[in-house]
Amino acid sequence: MEQFGDDWKKSLQLPPKDTRVRTSDVTSTKGNEFEDYCLKRELLMGIFEMGWEKPSPIQEESIPIALSGRDILARAKNGTGKSGAYLIPMLERIDLKKDYIQAIVMVPTRELALQVSQISIQISKHLGGVKVMATTGGTNLRDDIMRLDETVHVVIATPGRILDLIKKGVAKVDRVQMMVMDEADKLLSQDFVVLIEDIISFLGKGRQILLYSATFPISVQKFMAKHLHKPYEINLMEELTLKGITQYYAYVTERQKVHCLNTLFSRLQINQSIIFCNSTQRVELLAKKITQLGYSCFYIHAKMMQEYRNRVFHDFRNGLCRNLVCTDLFTRGIDIQAVNVVINFDFPKNAETYLHRIGRSGRFGHLGLAINLITSEDRFNLKSIEDQLVTDIKPIPGSIDKSLYVAEFHATNPNCGALELLNW
Structure with missing residues (x-):
């Protein structure tokens, strides 16, 4: 016709x-x-x-x-x-x-x-x-x-x-x-x-x-x-990190990580989040903990059967669950527009992995938040990744402005979006 x-x-x-x-x-x-x-x-x-x-x-x-x-x-x-x-x-x-x-x-x-x-x-x-x-x-x-x-x-x-x-x-x-x-x-x-x-x-x-x-x-x-x-x-990479992603770190001990995550969940306006761990074992343990805390959570890692991985990926993409815990298997090319928060429960070892992980939020130029839980062992890594990517990972503030990562939020009202975050 x-x-x-x-x-x-x-x-x-x-x-x-x-x-x-x-x-x-x-x-x-x-x-x-x-x-x-x-x-x-x-x-x-x-x-x-x-x-x-x-x-x-x-x-x-x-x-x-x-x-x-x-x-x-x-x-x-x-x-x-x-x-x-x-x-x-x-x-x-x-x-x-x-x-x-x-x-x-x-x-x-x-x-x-x-x-x-x-x-x-x-x-x-x-x-x-x-x-x-x-x-x-x-x-x-x-x-x-x-x-x-x-x-x-x-x-x-x-x-x-x-x-x-x-x-x-x-x-x-x-x-x-x-x-x-x-x-x-x-x-x-x-x-x-x-x-x-x-x-x-x-x-x-x-x-x-x-x-x-x-x-x-x-x-x-x-x-x-x-x-x-x-x-x-x-x-098109004069600078390496995505412009729309605000990056923070919270300085914690290993034992405080779950408590810290719980605080983030209760204070942030998460549309969907991806939480990265450095091993498959930690992925499963953390997913269990998050479920016990009362939050909906899927997990995915390389040792799972392909069929099951596909189903989890498909269901998460369709919004059946708010949080996904995974290993680096999931860092490349995965495009889920609704993800506005990425949390590095375990901080990655190198700059390339960091870049691909945080790139899961703020897709196609939208806004997103990347939060890194840093233990004393991670601090040298943090510094080296900042230097290599010529980027600024700031300490997490007492309140995070919602307009930095919540799409529907337009910063017309200056009093919106304050969140007292650091009361751990």
């Missing part, structure tokens, strides 16, 4: 407008519109129906370059529209007349694979038959083999599983035009890099590679020199 002029926009099923305050991480754009990129109208319909009104900075930088076929090395914070930055040009370039795999997105975790495939399916729903498949370890290999017997245009995968399918001759990737690596620093860490190199050896010569990462360790630079051809470099 061809519609002319701007009439097609009137028939879109737009989600409710998100009126929350957003930071310059996603608003300091050049003022481009999605229509400026000569995208297919059907793709634009999907983009607008996702509630994406205008491109974020990483999208403005990536989309035109990716459409031109050039390799990209992009450094951008989590939660600033990275998936859209590569999915939009990728879906635009899929040729539905060709029934083979044309693009691969590599991600380090199953959760992220499911999330990215969900977004691709949503934004391509008007394109008339783009076939997207997610494939990850821990699921039935036979189902994937059957699925690849039919047409698949886009594969979103974790490295081990896609390599398995390639080597079995089931996933034919020699005509793939575009390979994206999301969370590239993780994909090029020791766990995965051999698999990634192997996968690339099966791709055709003319392939385009897009790398997205919040941090760029040496592994990424080595890989880039070897496999990317004159990549266009995008760096």
Whole structure:
């Protein structure tokens, strides 16, 4: 049904407008519109129906370059529209007349694979038959083999599983035009890099590679020199931490941590929170304690069965529970808009982990709070992470202004939002 002029926009099923305050991480754009990129109208319909009104900075930088076929090395914070930055040009370039795999997105975790495939399916729903498949370890290999017997245009995968399918001759990737690596620093860490190199050896010569990462360790630079051809470099990370996240620490002994957490729960206006521990055992113990204190709580860690992890993730995302206790398994790419408070019950060992953990709140430029419980052993770590990230983690004040982390709260009344927090 061809519609002319701007009439097609009137028939879109737009989600409710998100009126929350957003930071310059996603608003300091050049003022481009999605229509400026000569995208297919059907793709634009999907983009607008996702509630994406205008491109974020990483999208403005990536989309035109990716459409031109050039390799990209992009450094951008989590939660600033990275998936859209590569999915939009990728879906635009899929040729539905060709029934083979044309693009691969590599991600380090199953959760992220499911999330990215969900977004691709949503934004391509008007394109008339783009076939997207997610494939990850821990699921039935036979189902994937059957699925690849039919047409698949886009594969979103974790490295081990896609390599398995390639080597079995089931996933034919020699005509793939575009390979994206999301969370590239993780994909090029020791766990995965051999698999990634192997996968690339099966791709055709003319392939385009897009790398997205919040941090760029040496592994990424080595890989880039070897496999990317004159990549266009995008760096939107003058400062590393997200602008909308206010960071505090509370100085406690190990024995005071649970009491301190209880105080935070009673005083803060938590929409949803993620609480990080440094081991699976501590995750389970803490989840039990929180439940005993009378708060709703889920937990998730790597030693749980995949099926159970998926269910917890799904239920938490759907708001069935307010608090989630987890290990670092859950730090990357996980996008739950409702999370406005992240608590490091155990302080992380390095800056990279810290950055990914606190990036779970304040998604897409919204406001969030990160609170760190610091014991005397952690104080050197705290200092070193502050220095590396050139960020300021302040002592927790007697009252925290709600306008720093509560979306619906507009600071029109100066007397709102004081909370006496430090009466432990």
